[in-house]
Amino acid sequence: MTLPSLTAEPDVGAGDPAPAERPDTVRAGRSPGGRRTTARERLEIVAFVSPALVLLGLFVVWPVLSAVRMSLYRWRGFGPMDDFVGLDNYRRVLTDDVFTQAVTHNLVIVVLSIAIQLPLGLAVALLLNRRMRGRGVVRTLIFVPYVLAEVIAGVIWFQLMIPDTGVVDGLLGGVGVTPPDQGFLGTPGLALWAVMAVLTWKYLGLAILLLLAGLQSVPEEVYEAAQLDGASWWQTQRRIVVPLLGPTIRTWCFLSMIGSLQLFDMVWVLTGGGPANATTTMATYLVTQGTQRGNYGIAGAASVVLFVIGVVMAALYQRLVLRRDTEDAR
Template sequence: MSTLTEERTEESAATPAPPPARSRLSRWGAWASVAWFLVPALVLFLVFVLAPIVVAVWTGFFKWGGIGPMDDFVGFGNYTRLFDDQVFLGDLGRGLYLILMSVLVQLPFALFTAVLLNQRLRGRAVYRMLFFAPYILSEVVTAVLFTMIFLPGAGMADHIAGFLGIEGLQGKWLADPSTVMPTLFVVMIWKYFGFHMMLFLAGLQGIPSEILEAASIDGAGAWQRFRHITLPLLGPTIRISVFLSIIGSIQLFDLVWVMTAGGPNHSSETMAIAMFQFGFKRYQVGYASAISVVLFMISLVFSLFYQRYVLRRDLSGAVTSGGDR
């Protein structure tokens, strides 16, 4: 009998006691607090992000003008028409042009300026402010300003071209298909390079000065220090800057819309401009929805690919589980 009693005592001791009611209430209170802060954000995300995506995908299967019921189902007809449209294929080419020019011209220029302003220069704070100031302006204000600068006959650009002896460019900046895209890209550099310059400056100031001093003592020159120390340590910042530059080039809209509206003769049109034109000017909402879906898929696929293969080593230690602490 005593042995049986001891076994029951041991089993009862091994069985954990149920948590007290106060502990359960505190746990439910913690979950309620999480829900209180999380649910509004989820609702906004569902209403303003996921729902428009679903609606655009569904609308892209119809030939619809935006008014009345959607009863003309065309399946993938809008997408077939899309990739048979030479203007849209030109939009893809112009987007690629902006991407290449941003990565190969704008970012190196921003990096060079950041390296220069990271030196001990007199008045460098003023230069940093002046170079970053255009980024603060809205795209519409920037577009209106440069529309006046490139105004044929009376704009500052024509006067400068005449002074430099390149009269052939006068009046052609935004009016000629051969010059409109380079002109727009000059405006893009003026508007956005200051943002990337500040990113590079932040990255440069995060590099320990002891490493550069040690390399200098070992006899490394300025170019060797930049190539073998600064650039590798600045790699994460450069990769983030490239990502933001490419996504911005893909989705460029308001700057181009105010300055040229995609003209002349579609020579400055982007995918976002085409989407707006068909959706709100020509009332071909189904076709515009198909353009928006393609634009979204290009951005999504690029973002996933870039994060998986380019940002992987930068993000590998960013997320840790509780067991790793």
């Protein structure tokens, strides 16, 4: 005699697929473990996230919306904002030759920063990664300029580059080189290069620090395997180590691009955007239009354009670079 089964079997037809549910699927209102989240837990999540959202709204969203609103009016900085001009301020900004020069200068600074600081930083990082006497002291000295505030660094180099009496002109005169009459910062054809030299001195330490950290994260087994294969030091660095630094290099390039777009303090202290707009950047342009000329609507439009450029660059980095690095790490 056969006893009936105490467990009811599901009635599944031969042609019906068995119901399946992904184990990693989280239903609404449930925790990843399948337990329904309580109202108290949801309240705790909101309490932890709210301060960050409030700060984001106060220091990012609200200023951006204020700049967008300002860009739609002709406003001198005082009185009611009631002279609505629509997109006319954007037209004036995008057709202004000075703004075009400012965008060009920012792009030149971006390209030169990467082209100069990356090979120099990589070369110095490779040297400092080797065992040598006084390596810690050299690292500290190289990183000191980056620690200085941009205003302080700008004042120091402005004093060094004063025409005739500055240290730079004195050193050049001592080796038989005649400096320009107006100085490097006062000559339109040389001012941007002088600013670029100061920027390299200021930020080269950051490139060296990041690249050196990347070099020290390379496993020792990689070097040992390269030695067993008979690779020289140069071949090891070029074909093995440097390719492993790809994510670090791309991260530094992104930081350099964003920093170049935000460049203001150094240029303002050294040249004020001159001479003859030879060193004007987007940041100095909008400050000049707003605080010096009282064209706050144009300044707002320029700031919105600068914000859009930064967002586009960040989105491209997220889509083309960061996503690939994440996929490679899996």
